[in-house]
Amino acid sequence: MIRIGCGSAFDRDRLDWAEDMAYSGIVDYMGFDSLAERSMALNQLRKLEDPGAGWLRRIDNPAPGFDPRLGEIATRLAPYVRDGGTVIGNFGAANPEAGGELVVDRLREAGATGVKVGVITGDDVLAQVLDRDLYLPEQGCNVSEIKDRVLSANAYIGADPVVEALQQGARFILGGRLADPSPYVGAICHVNGWALDDWDRVAVATAAGHLLECGTSITGGNYADPPYNEVANWLNLSFPWCEVDDDHIVVSKLPGSGGVVNERTTKLQLTYEVHDPANYLTPDVTADYSQAVVRELGPDRVALSGISGRPRPDKLKVLVGLDMGWKVFAEISYGGPGCVERARLAGDIVRARVASRDADIIEWRTDVIGVNALYGESLEGGYPADVRIRIAARTKTKAGAEIVLEEAEYLPISGPAAGGGRGAVNLQRAIGVTPAFLPREDVPLKVKVHTV
Numbered sequence: 001m002i003r004i005g006c007g008s009a010f011d012r013d014r015l016d017w018a019e020d021m022a023y024s025g026i027v028d029y030m031g032f033d034s035l036a037e038r039s040m041a042l043n044q045l046r047k048l049e050d051p052g053a054g055w056l057r058r059i060d061n062p063a064p065g066f067d068p069r070l071g072e073i074a075t076r077l078a079p080y081v082r083d084g085g086t087v088i089g090n091f092g093a094a095n096p097e098a099g100g101e102l103v104v105d106r107l108r109e110a111g112a113t114g115v116k117v118g119v120i121t122g123d124d125v126l127a128q129v130l131d132r133d134l135y136l137p138e139q140g141c142n143v144s145e146i147k148d149r150v151l152s153a154n155a156y157i158g159a160d161p162v163v164e165a166l167q168q169g170a171r172f173i174l175g176g177r178l179a180d181p182s183p184y185v186g187a188i189c190h191v192n193g194w195a196l197d198d199w200d201r202v203a204v205a206t207a208a209g210h211l212l213e214c215g216t217s218i219t220g221g222n223y224a225d226p227p228y229n230e231v232a233n234w235l236n237l238s239f240p241w242c243e244v245d246d247d248h249i250v251v252s253k254l255p256g257s258g259g260v261v262n263e264r265t266t267k268l269q270l271t272y273e274v275h276d277p278a279n280y281l282t283p284d285v286t287a288d289y290s291q292a293v294v295r296e297l298g299p300d301r302v303a304l305s306g307i308s309g310r311p312r313p314d315k316l317k318v319l320v321g322l323d324m325g326w327k328v329f330a331e332i333s334y335g336g337p338g339c340v341e342r343a344r345l346a347g348d349i350v351r352a353r354v355a356s357r358d359a360d361i362i363e364w365r366t367d368v369i370g371v372n373a374l375y376g377e378s379l380e381g382g383y384p385a386d387v388r389i390r391i392a393a394r395t396k397t398k399a400g401a402e403i404v405l406e407e408a409e410y411l412p413i414s415g416p417a418a419g420g421g422r423g424a425v426n427l428q429r430a431i432g433v434t435p436a437f438l439p440r441e442d443v444p445l446k447v448k449v450h451t452v
Contacts, residue, residue: 002191004184004208005241007032007089009215011039011056015073017216021239022080024254029191030080031183032073032089033213034058037319040177041431043093044152044321055099056091059174060106074103074172078110081171088162088183091174094152096121099174100450107172107452115452118165120175122157122445125318125438129153134436136320143320143436151431152321155443158283158312159205160196162186164447177319179283181209188244196284201246203287203309206280208242208249211269211304215239218251218269220259233258248305250297261300270294270304283316285309315437324430325362326401327394330408331369333421335386342416343368343389349416350391350407359403360396367392388421394430401427 005027007018011034022030034056035043047054059073077087092099100119107115130153133144143150154177163186165173173183188205189196196202211218218240220231238257243250253261270289274280278290286309293306334342347366354361367373370387391408395401405427412419 001243001245002029002188003027003241003243004029004031004187004212006030006212006215006239007087008034009213009217010034010036011058013215015058015076017237017239018073019076020254020257021241022077022085026254027241028084029086029088029187031187031209031212032087032091033180033183035090035093035177037433040093040154040319041152041321041433043095044154045429045431047094048151052095052098054093054095055102056093059091059099060102074106075110077172078107078112081107081115082112084171086166086171086173086187088173088187090176090178090183092119092121092176094124094154094176096174096176100448103172103174104450104452113452115172116168116170117450117452118168118170118173119448119450120157120161120165120173120178120445121448122161122443123155123176123178124153125155125443126150126153128438128442129318129320129436132438132442134318134320134438136434136436138434146322149323150320151323153318153436154321155316155318155438156283157316157443157445158182159186159189159202161445161447163190163196165449166190168447168449170449180213181206181282182284184209184212185284192245197311199285199309199311200307201309202285204247204249204307205244206282206285206287206309207270207289207292207304207307208244208251210272210274211249211251211266212240212242214269214272216259217272218265219253219257219261220265223260223265223268229264231259248303249307250301250303252301261302263294263296263302266294266302266304281313283312285312314440316440316443318436318438320434320436322432322434324432325360325394325396326398326427327392327430328401328404328427329390329392330405330425331388331390331422332408332411332419333386333388334416334419336418339384339387340368340371342418343387345416346389346411346419347391350404350411353407353410354393354404357403359393359400361393361400362396363394365392366390398427
């Protein structure tokens with residue numbers, strides 16, 4: 001049986017909770033899911049601007065002004081891996097090789113000499129996507145038709161290289177676009193001696209990884225909905241951990257921590273992002289959750305059984321990054337009688353001013369937050385005491401985005417009346433992502449192990 005804990009659910013998750021898990025004495029393995037579509041695209045953008053960048057910045061010592069809770073992961077977990085613990089994550093993002101070099105340096109500085117660092121590469125499949133001229137279903141065209149906008153392509157890869165790195169003795173493993181549950185799947189199958197084509201067991205490992213990958217979502221984070229679902233001690237939530245053997249999973253949290261693990265939180269997370277419970281497609285297996293049984297064994301201890309699996313898909317999903325121009329948004333608040341009308345007028349004013357200039361607008365949107373930002377006109381309510389207008393645009397050029405920002409900045413001065421609280425101004429490159437599907441044999445993966 002393996003006991004494995006969660007270390008993060010996204011790229012800027014709380015490192016102090018990961019430390020709590022690592023040094024609890026409960027788990028010998030930890031998985032870190034640090035990538036989503038947006039974060040992968042942002043790291044590809046960083047690599048385009050600096051070929052030595054593109055790894056997740058949280059593995060390094062924080063730069064001045066950067067929250068130390070979000071960085072230093074290699075340094076702060078160095079004693080854990082030095083003393084026999086294992087860390088597995090997709091920290092490499094768009095540049096696993098450079099990220100691996102950094103981890104080796106930080107572990108050496110922290111005194112974790114002798115530790116082996118595994119670096120997984122091969123998920124960067126831009127050349128293959130271009131050569132095969134893949135069809136992009138969301139764009140309704142082949143890659144060649146928008147080739148000048150294609151910036152990157154990364155395949156979602158599975159547990160095979162994780163197992164290979166573990167077999168070579170690596171205790172800090174990083175890759176690029178490892179699929180969310182796959183760091184856990186690799187560790188579970190390695191420790192339990194499960195073959196990666198034993199589909200029922202790989203499906204069990206995938207279900208465990210799926211429960212763990214979203215962190216506090218299963219320990220009360222996304223469960224809280226007062227007064228219906230109350231969660232205790234919000235300041236001390238715990239990441240989850242699992243014990244896994246041949247046919248069942250038990251999920252729990254750290255003793256004495258806040259939050260809750262119960263039948264409902266487990267079912268909520270089990271079904272999260274699973275469009276077809278009988279055919280959950282991952283790089284490792286086609287998992288069947290349709291006959292899953294969830295039962296509480298005791299306080300904050302829940303068992304999951306009834307998971308089965310079938311062969312994994314022949315093709316891997318690829319995340320293709322596209323140049324979408326530039327995006328900009330600005331906000332300002334209005335309150336009191338007439339606040340909705342003044343906010344809408346503010347949006348109309350900025351739109352008209354921008355239209356009179358050459359801003360190369362691709363998309364434009366205004367939302368009155370507090371009125372129609374989430375539900376449009378489908379959910380009615382009383383007249384609000386205050387609102388916030390959000391003006392957003394996507395432009396072909398940076399100069400066009402700067403025009404939008406410039407015109408929005410006139411609002412507190414030139415009206416409408418009583419606007420204030422201007423903030424949340426942002427301007428950045430717009431990197432879109434769209435899926436494609438590549439034959440598995442076109443994604444050659446490599447594992448290189450370094451010794452600190």
